[in-house]
Amino acid sequence: MGQHSCCNQQKVKRGLWSPEEDEKLIRFITTHGYGCWSEVPEKAGLQRCGKSCRLRWINYLRPDIRRGKFTHDEEKLIINLHSVVGNKWAHIASHLPGRTDNEIKNYWNSWIKKKINRKPSSTSMMTRLTTTSTSIDQPHSDHGYNPTNLSFLNQDLCINNIKQPNQETVFSSPLSSLFMLDTSGSVLEGHNGDCITQTEYFNDSMWQMNKYQIPELPSQVLNFASNNSIYSGYLPPLMENLDGMVQGQNCDLNNGEGRECLIQKQHDFNEWVEDQTNQQCPSYLFWDDEHQEVQLGGEEIVVHSASNIGPTLSTYPTSL
DNA sequence: AAACAAGTCAACCGCTCGTGA
DNA sequence: ATCACGAGCGGTTGACTTGTT
DSSP states (O other): OOOOGGGGOTTOOOSSOOHHHHHHHHHHHHHHOOSSGGGHHHHHTOSSOHHHHHHHIIIIIOTTOOOSOOOHHHHHHHHHHHHHHSSOHHHHHHTSTTOOHHHHHHHHHHHHHHHHHSOOOSSOOOOOOOOGGGOTTSOSOBTBOOGGGOOOOOOOOOSTTOOOTTHHHHHTSGGGGOOEEEOOHHHHHHHTTSSOOHHHHTSHHHHHHHHHHOTTOOHHHHHHHHHTTOEEEOOOOOGGGHHHHHBTTTBOTTSHHHHHHHHHHHHHHHHHHHHHTTSOOOOOEEEETTTTEEEETTEEEEOOOOOOOOSOOOOOOOOO
16 A cells, blocks of 8 residues: 555666756656656656656745745744644645745754753743653644643743733633643743733633633642642634634624624734744643653653543644 | 764655545 | 545655764
8 A cells, every 4th residue: 555556666766866857857847747647757758656756846846946944934834833733744835835845844843853852951841731642743633623622732831921912812712721831930930020920820710711621630730730830821722713712602703793802812812822932942841641641851750640631732832 | 084963854655535437 | 335546645764964073
């Protein structure tokens, strides 16, 4: 399975493309178009399989390919899109004209590798909850954002300037299940001017709303958070599912007022996302769903629990 | 200058999905 | 309904480049 008939041929060449091969492919595609890729190699006089030709064209030879470093805006867009769709590179690429899924994927992977390799700091620990069983590269959900099966959404919030433009709006959303814990207590003390403090975050109304989506959040996790001066932040809801999210809450999308409410939320969230994605966040905390334990910067913190923390959520990169 | 490590990126592999017979 | 096939996607590999010691 997976192996195309055209790729079974003994004579097909593999490896890097020579300039001559590129030229042949470009000449053929520009004059004939590609139609059926499996027929391209033969017609173009190439000893490659159609799949290889397709890949070469799409990822490298296409005239509208944009090469070079990603711009700041592109990076931000990738981050935001990835937070929404996960590793759907083709989907992300479709929002970045001239960029290929392969390029974005490579970029992301090398970027993430850096993050993973970065040693956690003892004085400044950001927290990320996720299931290690599915790794940080998993999308938030296989089925999109369904508030009922989301429990945690990992996102690194920066220690400095954790400024939430509109807490009321934010926490009134069912997607307030998007949730994280932050262990940066010691740092916070010095920088909490703009931050939500632990107390503020865990006040009743906010916490009730989180509970709405995280009914089984293990108390051990909360205790851990409390004992370690953890406060939590949260990730803004996802724009593309906002309709579903706000409907039935305090926005009725069937009327103009509800629509206005939605637009306002989107505006707030967009601002917030933009703000957060500009920040630097140093390390992560992992929730290991399989072993039911929290891992902080590689250090295991046992949380005895039979929680029902839901499916994995994805990464939210920390800095640009 | 040489050796090694780390990073980058093109290409391949294996899989799923859509479509048509 | 089933099968075969091609297209497309995401994960992974490995060659090459760059940085560091």
